[in-house]
Amino acid sequence: MSTPAAEHAPGQAEADGTAARARALTKAYGSGETTVLALDSVDVDIARGRFTAVMGPSGSGKSTLMHCLAGLDTVSAGQVWLGDTEITGLKDRDLTQLRRDRIGFMFQSFNLIPTLNAVENITLPMDIAGQKPDQKWLDQVIDTLGLRDRLKHRPAQLSGGQQQRVACARALASRPELIFADEPTGNLDSRAGLEVLGFLREAVDDLGQTVVMVTHDPGAAAHSDLVLFLADGRIVDEMAQPTAEAVLERMRLFSGGPTQASPPGIPHDPEAPSLTKPTDED
Numbered sequence: 001m002s003t004p005a006a007e008h009a010p011g012q013a014e015a016d017g018t019a020a021r022a023r024a025l026t027k028a029y030g031s032g033e034t035t036v037l038a039l040d041s042v043d044v045d046i047a048r049g050r051f052t053a054v055m056g057p058s059g060s061g062k063s064t065l066m067h068c069l070a071g072l073d074t075v076s077a078g079q080v081w082l083g084d085t086e087i088t089g090l091k092d093r094d095l096t097q098l099r100r101d102r103i104g105f106m107f108q109s110f111n112l113i114p115t116l117n118a119v120e121n122i123t124l125p126m127d128i129a130g131q132k133p134d135q136k137w138l139d140q141v142i143d144t145l146g147l148r149d150r151l152k153h154r155p156a157q158l159s160g161g162q163q164q165r166v167a168c169a170r171a172l173a174s175r176p177e178l179i180f181a182d183e184p185t186g187n188l189d190s191r192a193g194l195e196v197l198g199f200l201r202e203a204v205d206d207l208g209q210t211v212v213m214v215t216h217d218p219g220a221a222a223h224s225d226l227v228l229f230l231a232d233g234r235i236v237d238e239m240a241q242p243t244a245e246a247v248l249e250r251m252r253l254f255s256g257g258p259t260q261a262s263p264p265g266i267p268h269d270p271e272a273p274s275l276t277k278p279t280d281e282d
């Protein structure tokens with residue numbers, strides 16, 4: 001199924017265009033009888049300046065889709081573009097440079113260097129690339145994320161939420177065309193998770209960034225502009241202006257209705273704690 005995200009994103013101007021797209025993207029692991037078709041001829045358009053969430057049951061191909069769109073994994077068939085650049089077929093060295101210069105990453109584990117302080121962690125990818133940060137942009141990112149008074153702290157001196165904010169700032173620092181976030185709230189309590197989702201939202205609304213987030217949590221997906229639903233390596237549905245309740249309901253449909261088990265990470269009970277509902281303990 002084609003997913004013209006740009007058409008569906010509310011208020012999306014045509015001129016903003018597409019940050020990334022894939023056509024007939026197929027990824028198979030293994031060979032012969034043990035082949036796993038992780039992505040099955042996926043067509044997708046990621047709208048520029050929008051926040052897109054990717055959801056689906058465990059094993060549906062979310063991480064594989066993200067890795068293929070980000071040039072972290074090779075494809076078995078099909079094509080992927082970042083902006084106007086076709087990345088499928090690029091040589092390793094060109095791909096490495098493209099990832100470094102044009103893509104930002106946020107992972108569940110923050111991947112901060114313990115011996116470097118916050119600001120050193122934020123600028124590390126640019127330092128490695130020999131690039132000078134745009135100080136005005138960096139200041140804007142640091143202030144938007146509320147990290148100004150934490151810049152000299154090392155990761156161990158920061159809370160989980162603050163560490164993830166540093167990881168968020170690191171992803172934003174080079175002003176990438178596209179930020180990929182893989183379960184960015186997975187290791188956080190609901191309050192810190194909400195904070196990070198708020199910052200990703202601000203990165204899109206106030207800083208004009210483009211974010212693609214893989215998540216299991218309908219509450220987290222509700223912060224996006226558009227949810228893409230994956231099942232068995234295919235995009236089977238999408239939802240603009242999602243709410244946690246509507247996403248949960250849709251996920252239940254895919255998992256065979258309320259009598260069957262929910263996909264991992266999807267609370268079966270609508271009253272279950274979620275990132276939209278901070279609990280009293282937080």
Ligand SMILES: Nc1ncnc2c1ncn2[C@@H]1O[C@H](COP(=O)(O)OP(=O)(O)OP(=O)(O)O)[C@@H](O)[C@H]1O
Pocket residue numbers: 029030036037038056057058059060061062063064065
């Ligand atoms: N390196 C690999 N080798 C073999 N099979 C793989 C590999 N990576 C992923 N797969 C398989 O591809 C399918 C899609 O995996 P993927 O990790 O993309 O799913 P996912 O939706 O991100 O799952 P989860 O929510 O559990 O992280 C799964 O069946 C998985 O077992």
